[in-house]
Amino acid sequence: MGDVAPSIARDLPWIGVRDPWAVLVSEVMLQQTQAARVIEPWRRFLETLPTVASCANAPRSTVIELWGGLGYNRRAGYLHDAARAITDEFDGRIPKDPLALRRLPGVGHYTANAVASFAFGVRVGVLDTNVGRILARAIANRPLGRAEAQRLADELLGRGDSAAHNQAMLDLGAQFCTGTPRCATCPLASRCAWRTNGGADPARRSAAVSVPQGAFAGSNRQLRGRIVATLREGPARLDVVVRRVAQPPQRVAELLATLVADGLVEHVADAVRLVGDPRELIE
């Protein structure tokens, strides 16, 4: 599939980057956020924390502040923990082996394989939700189990540049083989098993293909994000947080408890703050 790469390549600043830390940061950010929304936070993050050591030594509040605009703030805590684990357990060097990478907090199959492939050139298939769709639709025309999908992704690497192949698959999936596929303009259309043979969408029940999330508006996820956004401005008393997010105190307290459990927020006297935030209270 590498022959379709030139026509589908996206212009994203981390493509072609080999620095393992920059790759790890981009891949954790890309886990649940669209590429276009990752560009500026990725640049900002690496300007402030350009190395594993700088992140490991930074206060947690700095890492969470730099996560602004990405959502799913728990990933900021995981990345901070991963930097500390790399420092403590891997002598400050990001491992190239996907199995070792998966020992890091917040690093699952997708992220481990992506870092191994893009930073170190390890010949392993990168399987995200979009690639999972391509495999189920274009190649198998049936739902795939996780191990089967990974095996297929690995087999498709062939003998060429495996990182370029993986990037082409991600680009193809993100731009054409989406939830509602754009088959009319897809470069694989003439070779796609599902388009050729028809039937129910095989990606719907396939492994590695995510299902749509519930509504965001009014969700706990949205309110957690608003609480963290408030605390990015600085530590605050509980009544200030309640006023800022305009929600009942009980609900705010419950969600603050989940943020504390996730290691993102802490109580200090009668206030709450991002963990380690040394600033003054906001009003």
Ligand code: SF4
């Ligand atoms: S033709 Fe349609 S279903 Fe097949 S790979 Fe392209 S976008 Fe996906």
